[in-house]
Amino acid sequence: MTRVASAVTEAFGKASAGxxxxxxxxxxxxxxxxxGAIEAALAMGQxxxxxxxxxxxxxxxxxxxxxxxxxxxxxxxxxxxVADVLRTVEAVAAAGVPVLVMTYWNPVDRYGVRAFxxxxxxVGGSGLITPDLTVEEARPWLDASAExxxxxxxxxAPSSTGQRVATITRACRGFVYAASLMGITGTRDAVSGxxxxxxxxxxxxxxxxxxxxxxxSNGAQxxxxxxxxxGVIVGSAFVRRLLEDQGVPAIRELTxxxxxxxxxxxx
Numbered sequence: 001m002t003r004v005a006s007a008v009t010e011a012f013g014k015a016s017a018g019x020x021x022x023x024x025x026x027x028x029x030x031x032x033x034x035x036g037a038i039e040a041a042l043a044m045g046q047x048x049x050x051x052x053x054x055x056x057x058x059x060x061x062x063x064x065x066x067x068x069x070x071x072x073x074x075x076x077x078x079x080x081x082v083a084d085v086l087r088t089v090e091a092v093a094a095a096g097v098p099v100l101v102m103t104y105w106n107p108v109d110r111y112g113v114r115a116f117x118x119x120x121x122x123v124g125g126s127g128l129i130t131p132d133l134t135v136e137e138a139r140p141w142l143d144a145s146a147e148x149x150x151x152x153x154x155x156x157a158p159s160s161t162g163q164r165v166a167t168i169t170r171a172c173r174g175f176v177y178a179a180s181l182m183g184i185t186g187t188r189d190a191v192s193g194x195x196x197x198x199x200x201x202x203x204x205x206x207x208x209x210x211x212x213x214x215x216x217s218n219g220a221q222x223x224x225x226x227x228x229x230x231g232v233i234v235g236s237a238f239v240r241r242l243l244e245d246q247g248v249p250a251i252r253e254l255t256x257x258x259x260x261x262x263x264x265x266x267x
Contacts, residue, residue: 030079138171178195
């Protein structure tokens with residue numbers, strides 16, 4: 001049976017039809033507060049983000065750089081729980097923006113994989129991005145996501161072999177996350193030189209959109225990535241503005257800058 005394209009894939013398609021890459025923005029739930037995170041995410045959507053990632057705060061964020069790790073620590077210290085993540089997802093989805101939860105696997109496993117899928121679907125969530133879940137260990141999630149019609153976004157690293165890329169992309173739905181460099185999250189002065197080659201290798205194995213994450217922090221870098229990728233993922237640059245108490249206006253301003261950056265100009 002042919003599966004209908006997900007809301008996330010449709011958002012990428014709409015962006016492509018407009019001759020631009022999709023803009024995917026990340027913010028952790030519960031920071032600077034539950035209500036504050038919702039307000040910031042809604043502003044991000046209003047200012048031009050096509051898809052929003054809501055981070056599920058976790059006590060051992062191995063891939064997170066210092067900016068996101070500090071925000072997550074503050075969210076946890078304030079008592080943020082899975083229910084708050086789902087509340088955030090519900091608010092963003094109700095505004096008409098496809099929303100994925102970015103989460104390490106342990107919290108989902110402890111919650112119950114099928115129960116998490118059920119509750120995520122019930123609030124309008126589109127699926128999960130699971131940076132530390134391998135395809136070989138993902139059967140419960142593959143089954144639950146199929147049952148509840150949810151996207152599953154796995155990461156492909158520059159070190160992934162061709163066979164590994166094929167295995168990962170077969171399991172993906174929504175888009176494929178190309179991690180442009182090895183290491184933790186964070187803004188960079190330049191886009192990784194591995195990124196374009198990685199996107200090309202992924203496209204050899206799938207027709208799904210390919211989005212690049214890790215390191216993009218401004219409109220110029222977004223334009224670089226938009227030249228070869230279907231989507232541009234930005235996280236730390238948004239979180240840094242909240243950590244510096246710049247507030248929602250700064251989130252809106254950065255989103256607008258990035259939204260202009262992902263628009264491709266004619267040669």
